[in-house]
Amino acid sequence: MARTSGSYSELTEPRIRAEATRLFAQKGYASVSMREIAQAVGVQAGALYNYTADKQTLLFSLLETHMHDLLAHCPDFRNDETPVMHLEAFVRFHIEFHIARRDAVFLSYMELRNLTQENFAKIEHLRQTYEGKLRDILERGRVDQSFEVQDAKVASFAIIGMLKEMATWYRPEGPLSHVEISSLYWAMVKNMVRGGRDADRI
Amino acid sequence: MARTSGSYSELTEPRIRAEATRLFAQKGYASVSMREIAQAVGVQAGALYNYTADKQTLLFSLLETHMHDLLAHCPDFRNDETPVMHLEAFVRFHIEFHIARRDAVFLSYMELRNLTQENFAKIEHLRQTYEGKLRDILERGRVDQSFEVQDAKVASFAIIGMLKEMATWYRPEGPLSHVEISSLYWAMVKNMVRGGRDADRI
DNA sequence: GTCTATAGTTGGATAGAC
DNA sequence: GTCTATCCAACTATAGAC
Numbered sequence: 260m261a262r263t264s265g266s267y268s269e270l271t272e273p274r275i276r277a278e279a280t281r282l283f284a285q286k287g288y289a290s291v292s293m294r295e296i297a298q299a300v301g302v303q304a305g306a307l308y309n310y311t312a313d314k315q316t317l318l319f320s321l322l323e324t325h326m327h328d329l330l331a332h333c334p335d336f337r338n339d340e341t342p343v344m345h346l347e348a349f350v351r352f353h354i355e356f357h358i359a360r361r362d363a364v365f366l367s368y369m370e371l372r373n374l375t376q377e378n379f380a381k382i383e384h385l386r387q388t389y390e391g392k393l394r395d396i397l398e399r400g401r402v403d404q405s406f407e408v409q410d411a412k413v414a415s416f417a418i419i420g421m422l423k424e425m426a427t428w429y430r431p432e433g434p435l436s437h438v439e440i441s442s443l444y445w446a447m448v449k450n451m452v453r454g455g456r457d458a459d460r461i
Numbered sequence: 462m463a464r465t466s467g468s469y470s471e472l473t474e475p476r477i478r479a480e481a482t483r484l485f486a487q488k489g490y491a492s493v494s495m496r497e498i499a500q501a502v503g504v505q506a507g508a509l510y511n512y513t514a515d516k517q518t519l520l521f522s523l524l525e526t527h528m529h530d531l532l533a534h535c536p537d538f539r540n541d542e543t544p545v546m547h548l549e550a551f552v553r554f555h556i557e558f559h560i561a562r563r564d565a566v567f568l569s570y571m572e573l574r575n576l577t578q579e580n581f582a583k584i585e586h587l588r589q590t591y592e593g594k595l596r597d598i599l600e601r602g603r604v605d606q607s608f609e610v611q612d613a614k615v616a617s618f619a620i621i622g623m624l625k626e627m628a629t630w631y632r633p634e635g636p637l638s639h640v641e642i643s644s645l646y647w648a649m650v651k652n653m654v655r656g657g658r659d660a661d662r663i
Numbered sequence: 664g665t666c667t668a669t670a671g672t673t674g675g676a677t678a679g680a681c
Numbered sequence: 682g683t684c685t686a687t688c689c690a691a692c693t694a695t696a697g698a699c
Contacts, residue, residue, distance in 0.1 A: 271682080287574060289491035292674060306683050308676070369571065372489060407652065413637075413645050416630050417623040424622025435615075443615050447653050450609065455657040473664080494692060508665050510694070 272310050274300045280321055284362035288318055288373045318370060319378040325363040326385035329356060333392065342400030343449070349393055350448050353422050354441045357429075364426050390419055400452065407454030418448055474512050476502045482523055486564035490520055490575045520572060521580040527565040528587035531558060535594065544602030545651070551595055552650050555624050556643045559631075566628050592621055602654065609656030620650055 278299040282291045293314055297304040311317040334352050336345045357364045367386070371379060394415040400406030408414045422444065429440070449457070480501040484493045495516055499506040513519040536554050538547045559566045569588070573581060596617040602608030610616045624646065631642070651659070 285574070287489065287491055289489055290575065293676085294674075302682090303684055304675085305677075305685080309682060314675070372487070373492065409648060410645055413642070414649065416626050417646065417649055420626025420629075421619040421623040423626065424618050427622075428618050440615070443612055444619065446611060447616065447619055450656050451649050451653040454652050455659060457657060495694085496692080504664090505666055506693085507667080507695080511664060516693070 271300065271302065271306070275307060275310055275317075276321060276324075279317055280362045280366060283318065283321070283370060284365045288314075288370045315375060315378070319374060319382070321363065322367050322370065322374070322382050323385070325360065325367050326382060326389070328360075329389055330385065332356060333389065336396070342396055342403065342405050343453070345396045346400065346448065346452065347445055349396060350418070350422070350445050351441050354425065354444055355437060357422065357426050358431075358437045358440070361426055361429065368423060368426070390415060393418060397452065405456075406452040407456065408452050414452065418451070421447070473502065473504065473508070477509060477512055477519075478523060478526075481519055482564045482568060485520065485523070485572060486567045490516075490572045517577060517580070521576060521584070523565065524569050524572065524576070524584050525587070527562065527569050528584060528591070530562075531591055532587065534558060535591065538598070544598055544605065544607050545655070547598045548602065548650065548654065549647055551598060552620070552624070552647050553643050556627065556646055557639060559624065559628050560633075560639045560642070563628055563631065570625060570628070592617060595620060599654065607658075608654040609658065610654050616654065620653070623649070 275296065279291075279296050282296060282299060293307055294304045297307055300307075307317075311320065332352070334348045336348070340348075367382070371382060374382060394411055397406060397408055397411040397414050397418075401408045401411050425440065425444070435443070477498065481493075481498050484498060484501060495509055496506045499509055502509075509519075513522065534554070536550045538550070542550075569584070573584060576584060596613050599608060599610055599613040599616050599620075603610045603613050627642065627646070637645070
């Protein structure tokens with residue numbers, strides 16, 4: 260479909276980002292050509308270069324925006340909250356965000372190795388900032404003995420892993436609502452870190 | 462390094478498989494060229510085609526062999542064992558296997574989408590057979606109430622996810638032995654599915 | 664079984680018209 | 682801002698000599 264000059268210009272950039280996110284998530288960065296992205300958007304390949312210096316920069320920009328959004332929306336924790344309350348807020352936020360932005364989340368897990376060394380370092384720093392929040396919660400709970408956690412770092416990896424897996428199997432049309440999923444996962448995480456503590460109290 | 466005809470023939474095939482596994486795991490299937498594999502092996506690119514019909518078949522063969530090995534070594538469960546014993550055996554086997562074959566495991570998680578539809582279906586079937594074993598253990602424990610699990614399917618995904626994540630962070634030179642890792646993970650999985658049950662008994 | 668050489672294709676990126 | 686046309690590099694896979 261031929262386009263007259265500039266007729267859709269303010270729509271093109273977000274569409275490029277949306278289609279690139281979708282295609283990279285579906286087929287992998289290295290398997291998607293610039294021509295393929297252009298076709299999904301409805302422009303010619305050369306037009307993409309009005310919006311990105313090159314393919315690598317496009318990937319980096321998608322990941323960077325995603326990580327910044329993740330950190331910006333991540334709940335801050337107040338001092339009057341217990342580690343258990345912190346952890347529940349983190350888990351529920353994480354799941355909601357992952358359901359709402361499945362493709363971007365999937366990208367940020369799968370395509371790190373296709374970043375240049377320099378770009379990787381920047382994204383990795385953001386990722387560690389985010390995952391560090393979880394580790395800090397677990398470490399505080401371990402120290403004040405509200406959690407039964409042997410190794411906060413390994414536990415944080417385990418929790419990240421089990422939540423990450425959701426991005427693989429979750430489908431919006433599936434039988435479980437996001438509230439149900441959130442509660443299922445919170446129950447599992449709570450059991451994992453609380454050991455028998457809740458049972459003692461009831 | 463030039464080679465005289467046939468001098469290393471019986472070594473070439475396993476070396477191709479080993480280098481391809483390593484490179485695919487490190488950089489991704491689509492980002493690794495046949496030339497690069499050949500160079501790592503120490504032959505010219507054309508020589509690879511004595512051992513594989515094409516690049517896709519090489520990937521499929523690596524994944525298929527890995528999945529068959531996984532299923533072949535997976536412990537069978539005896540009727541006189543409890544769900545808790547089953548689950549511990551499964552978790553410890555899974556971790557040992559993942560530590561021993563890190564690259565192949567990583568490949569089998571990351572490169573499914575680079576298989577043709579037909580090849581994907583075969584690998585996916587093997588994967589579901591393996592993960593079904595875990596789901597069956599959890600479902601039996603849920604029914605006989607030795608586990609406090611709301612949804613065996615979601616719980617199996619969660620456990621697979623947390624164990625899978627280990628392949629991302631584990632390094633042989635790290636501070637934790639595989640026995641320590643195995644015990645850390647088993648403690649977390651047991652807490653997760655047992656809720657307060659162990660605390661009641663002690 | 665491996666080599667050299669290459670056919671045939673595809674991809675990233677750019678130039679210049681409009 | 683987009684299009685058309687194209688350059689050049691890299692890739693898969695094959696052919697034929699040894």
